Amino acid sequence: MELFTLILSIMAAVLISSFISRFIPRISTPLVQIVLGAVMALLPIFAPMRLDPELFMVLFIAPLLYHEAHTIDKAELVKSLNLSLSLAIGLAAFTMLMVGVLLHAVWPMYPLAAALALGAALGPTDAVAVSSIGEDADLTKRQRSILAGESLFNDATGVIGFQFAILTAVTGSFSPSNALGSFLASFIGGIAFGAVMGLLTNWTFETARRLGWETMTTRILLELFLPFLIYLVAQNWLHISGVLAVVATGLLVRFDHTGIGPNTSKTNIVSTSVWKVLSFCLNGAVFVILGMLLPAAILTSWGDRKVDNLTLLAMIALVSLTVIVVRFAWVTGVLFFATDPDTGRRVPMDKRRLRSAAVMTFGGPKGTITLSLVLTIPFTLASGGAFPMRNELIFVAAGVIIVTLLLANFGLPLLAPAQERDVERPKVEKSIEVLRRTVQELSSRADDSNRLAVQHVITLYNQRISRLKSQIGQYNPREPQALQLQTLQWERAYIEDELDRIRRKEEQDESDEQAADGAAQKDYQEETGTERAEKYTRDSREQAASLILERIINSLAHLDQGSEFKWRWHIVARRIQGLLRHLVHRLRHMTPKISENEVFLAGRQLQADLNHHVVEQLYAELGKGRFKTEDLLTTIINHQLIESSAEGKTEFGEVSQMSESVEEVKREGYAVELSVVQDMVEAGEISRGQARELRRNVYVMQVDTDSVV
Known part of the structure; x- marks a missing residue:
């Protein structure tokens, strides 16, 4: 029950940290989680945290490294693989050597083997910490790829170096040939076993999918089970690097990229969601556990009077400085000899590249792996005596972890201030183009039987386009306003033409009356009743047109404020002209007063x-390029709804019938969208990879539509 309570408390701390981070964005979530873990450790209700390193590696590190390797950008990793391996092997070994030699030289009370063990533990960067670097830092794609690749491969170097240093400290003997042979066997064996398991996993899943045996439940459960199985087999049975085996498998598995179809896409979406939640929980739990371990690691040495506390702080400062300086020098050397991946030429060192070296130096914090290693330092030697300076080594390691995490959180934003990260603009623009063509095709298929349903679906597509445009900062509120202004000008021109037509008709009638001779006067008088009815209707329409024109002019004045005076004067002139014409007309013909109801019907x-x-x-503007397609179609839909309302055609039948029609048009739209994607692939406008992703999105939406039905 105590263990279950502890697990729930750790998960609660992870959940609380996600809320706290929203209010203090300058502090990265891992630091918040460490503080929460430290507070939990200091509370009397929790028993002292004891960490089993082997259980910790298999329970937390194995699935996290697998997920990190599986989701990493493989193309970028291949481009920077030589740099990542240089840091993962060369820098880790060099850090081990420099920390050990310097610590032993300054404080001889630390045996050289014990000091080298500390240096080996401080060699690897923490993959979880690297992937959780705060959003306040803006690292380039290449920098993130190098750091992620380093954190994937350097654990084996640190673990093997630490094991041999501890073995030397305990037994007092060391064999370089045995150490090198064990390292190569563990390193190469782990990668080879992971590669075989990755290929075997791909074959298994593809065969099961081809035979129809794959289900969502089996696929996700097997995927979650995979990293634990590979790590345990490699580490405990084959005695090779389980970390590298898991990483190699994660890099090679591709079972979620081979299938196309609604069921496969739905499974991939669920799998991604499960891993997202699981990785967040495991990430958070790692840092909470680190926070719970730090107080005991620090207070044990802090209260020990054998070593002065100022000396302990000086040790932390010296080792931290050594780790940082060694890393900066190594990264600078790597960048000095590195060549540009595009041109193949060596780029000369300048301030920008030195700044990049500093960014990658601060971007390699130490974390839970370092602490889990030093906690495995034995209490006694082979001779039976106590392991020298064990508590002090743990204290120094804990202090360096805190220093590097603080530098990553507060130093990186100073060196690489966060900028608004633009999503992949070309990909989003292609997605927008696909949606635009789909909307245009759907609009051409609208008729009286499905017009409202098509309008509803087109509105949904336009909302998708707006969201995509806002992601890349392409949304311009002036574009819809320009179209609205043009629409009002079309309306004004139409109503003014209508008023002019009515005026010309009145003038024509008056001219006909004056031209009538005495012989025809009697017949003309017999038609006076009909004439008066026509004039009454014409006057109603004229008055309605004047009211509509006034509304249009007011809207134009509101939109085009720079020409507000012109529109206001236009209203006044039209009013005076209309009043004079009505006055003359009534004096000459004594037309009865027009009722408001007649004006309303005429206006309708x-x-x-x-x-x-x-x-x-608006339809005539489609394809001309003056206005965006989605803006034109949105305006068309709005005016068609107004037209239907004015004609009294707003009823569409039963609600269920409307819903069925909308779902039918949705399915039709998805079919059109897939067809547009295929046309763009054949025309060379998008790559096959982009088309695969676009199709997968459509399949997911098809699944959602089918589930609604």
Whole structure:
């Protein structure tokens, strides 16, 4: 029950850290989790934390390294593999040597073998810490790839170097040939075994998928089980590097990239979500456990009177400085001899590259692996005596971990201030183009039976386009405003033409009356009733048109504030002209007063005619490039809805019928989207990899639509 309570407390601390980090974004989440772990360790309700290094490696490090290797950018890793291996092997070994020699030289009370063991533990960077570097630091893609590759491969160097240093300290004997042979066997054997397991895993999953045996449950359970199995077999049975075996397997498995279809895509989405939650929990638990271990590691030596506390702090400062300086010198040397991956030429050192070296120096913090190694230092030697300076070694290691994590959190943002990371613009732009063509094709398939459903689906597509445009900063609020302004100008021109037509009709009628002779006067008077009805209807339409024009002019004045005076004067002129014409007309013909209901009905019909005209103008703009397709179609949909309302055609039938029609149009839209993707592939506009990702997104949405149905 105590263990279960501890597990729940650690998960609660991880959950709390995610909320706290939202309020203090300048402090990285791992530091918050370490502090929470330290607070938990100091509370009397929790028993002292004891860490089994072997259990810790298999339970936390193995799945995290597997996931990191599986999701890493393989192309970037291959480009920087030589640099990553240089840091993972050369720098780790050099750090072990320099820390050990310097610590032993300054404080001879540390035996050389024990000091080398500390240097070996401080060699590897923490993969979890590297992947959790705060968002305040803006590292380049290449820098992140080098650091991630280093953290994947350097554990074997540190673990093997630490084991041989401890063996030397305990037994007092050391064989360089045996050490080198064991290192090569563990290193090469771990990679070879992991590669074989990766290829075997791919074959197994592809065969099961081809035979129809794969299900979502079996696929995800096997994927979660895989890193634990590989680590235990490699480490305990074959006695090779389980860490490298897990990393090699994660780099080679590709079972989630081979299948295409709704079921496979749905499984991949669920698998990604499961791993996302699992990796966050494991990441957080690692740092909470680190925080729970630090107080005991520090307080044990702090309260020991055999070594002065100032001396302990000086040791931490010296070792931290040594680790940082050695890393900076090594990285600078690597960059000095490195060649540009694109041109193949060596790039001369300058301030920018020195700054890059400093960024990669601070970007290699130590973490839980370092502490888990030093905690395995035995208490006694082979002779039966106590292991020299054990508590002090643990204290120094804990202090260096804190120093490097603080430098990563606060130093990196100073060297590489965070900038707004732009998502992959070309990929997003291609996605937008696919959606635009899909929307244009859907709009051409609309008819009276499915118009409202098509309008609804097009609105959803336009929302997707807007979200994508906002991701790359392409959304410009002035573009829809420009289209709105143009639409109002079309409306103004149409209503003014209508008013001019009515005025010309009135003038024509008056001219006909004056030209009538005495012989025809009687017949003309017989038609006076019909004439008056027509004039009454015409006056109603004219008054309705004047009201609509006033509304349009007000909208234009609001949008185009620079020409507000022009529009206001236009309104006044139109009003005066209309009042004068109505006054003359009433004096001459004594037309009865027009009722508000007649004006409303006339305005309703005129609004329908106006929207029909504007929709035709909008359709004519499609393909011209003056306005965005999604903006044009959104405006068309709005005007069609107004037109339907004005004509009294807003009813669509039963709600269930509307829902079924929308889902049917959605499926049609997904089919069109897949067809557009295929056309763009054949035209060479997108790569096959981009097409595969776009199709996968469509398949996921198809699954969602089918689940709704």
